[in-house]
Amino acid sequence: MLSIKDLRVSFQQSTGALTEVVHGISLDLDRGETLGIVGESGSGKSVLSLATMGLLPRTAQASGQILFEGQDLLKAPEKQMCGLRGRKIGMIFQEPMSALNPAMTVGAQIAEGLRLHNGLSKSDARAETLRLLEMVQIPNAAQRIDSYPHEMSGGQRQRVGIAIAIALKPDLLIADEPTTALDVTVQAEILDILDDLVAELGISLILISHDLGVIARIADRTLVMYRGDEMEHGDTEQVLRHPRHDYTRKLLAAMPRRALKSLDQTGGEKPHA
Ligand SMILES: Nc1ncnc2c1ncn2[C@@H]1O[C@H](COP(=O)(O)OP(=O)(O)OP(=O)(O)O)[C@@H](O)[C@H]1O
Ligand SMILES: [Mg+2]
CATH class of the missing domain: 1.10.1200 (Non-ribosomal Peptide Synthetase Peptidyl Carrier Protein; Chain A)
Structure with a gap:
């Protein structure tokens, strides 16, 4: 339902120079699937989600394709994006x-x-x-x-x-750090609600977080970003158990032990699976 191909986003500096902050990200999302996007601050997670919602500022230039139900959102006029936002693509802030x-x-x-x-x-x-x-x-x-x-x-x-x-x-929900401002218990409750809704309503979810523990809890697949690049991308369990990149290993090492424990208790599976 969503297919992003070689997305690049640059911002125009006051000097007129372009700085690229997302360097060719590709991803696919099926109906009913949850994709987690994780990465440290400044890795381009929000820029990626803003591009998908057609909310990039005017100073941004994007190339590549964002195919949503077959249509390229990067080429869609603002009037059409207005109709999609809320009705087809929901956002949680x-x-x-x-x-x-x-x-x-x-x-x-x-x-x-x-x-x-x-x-x-x-x-x-x-x-x-x-x-x-x-x-x-x-x-x-x-x-x-x-x-x-x-x-x-x-x-x-x-x-x-x-x-x-x-x-x-909506068919797609994008949640950019939806639980960051909440304490751990409430955070877990909200994630469970999101997970249940995705299953119940058959919607797809993109869950963005800097916290691998949050992603591990409900994402089927995980994309790890670092400074606008894809570090790795695959089944969440695979990414967490057998990280291929040093950056993912560092993220894992920085995860609170509580989160790793919950992963072990569920055998790396989604708690509801
Ligand atoms: N409006 C903008 N103008 C210029 N540069 C921007 C703008 N918005 C974002 N950037 C740059 O794009 C890069 C990616 O930012 P982004 O907000 O996507 O990071 P993030 O991964 O969401 O980080 P965080 O975890 O802090 O939310 C950063 O280097 C940021 O400085
Ligand atoms: Mg962000």
Whole structure:
């Protein structure tokens, strides 16, 4: 469903010179599959996801192909990308507070897209919103639906962010560091919810993190990036158990022991597999 071929992204410097920051990345993603992208800060993970969503700044130049359901997104006009974002490609952000409107209840924010894009009536949109809040396991959803973002915990806000991202039933979800701002327990809960949703709704997920432990938990396949290059790419278990590159070995060595333990307990398999 998604096939990226030899993606290169450069930024124009103030001097006019071009600096390439993504050096020919290729990847394929099937329906229902989860791809983890891991790499240290500045390796090009966000640039790759912005390119896929058609959200690169004007100073960026991209070449290669980003084929989504057969269409090259790099060539798609902005008007068409607007129609794809949300409806076909959902996004989950690192800091949900910045993605939520502080002046609207969370229920109204989820319902807005349902009414606008799916033409649901007010009461149907509210019923669907409630169902979504239950899917992302917000406790007392019937009450929380009328809460404002600041009345919720970080973990609850991220659940709302996920509910918004899946509301229009996209085929692809891109989550850029969705759990980085959360504590470990909540992080694990959110990852489990994402993993369940992907299985339940048959959507594909690109999960971006600098933390191999997060990737190991739910990604079928893993792409390791370093300074805009692919270091390795393969089955998550294979990459973690038999890293071929020094960089991956260093990432593994830097992983907290707790994360490695969870990998051992599941035999390197996804916890739900
Ligand atoms: N708008 C921009 N203008 C110029 N250079 C940029 C811009 N955005 C990103 N870059 C550069 O592109 C490279 C990749 O950045 P990117 O944000 O993709 O890294 P990342 O892997 O997401 O890192 P992090 O883990 O910190 O989020 C970096 O060298 C960064 O400085
Ligand atoms: Mg980033």
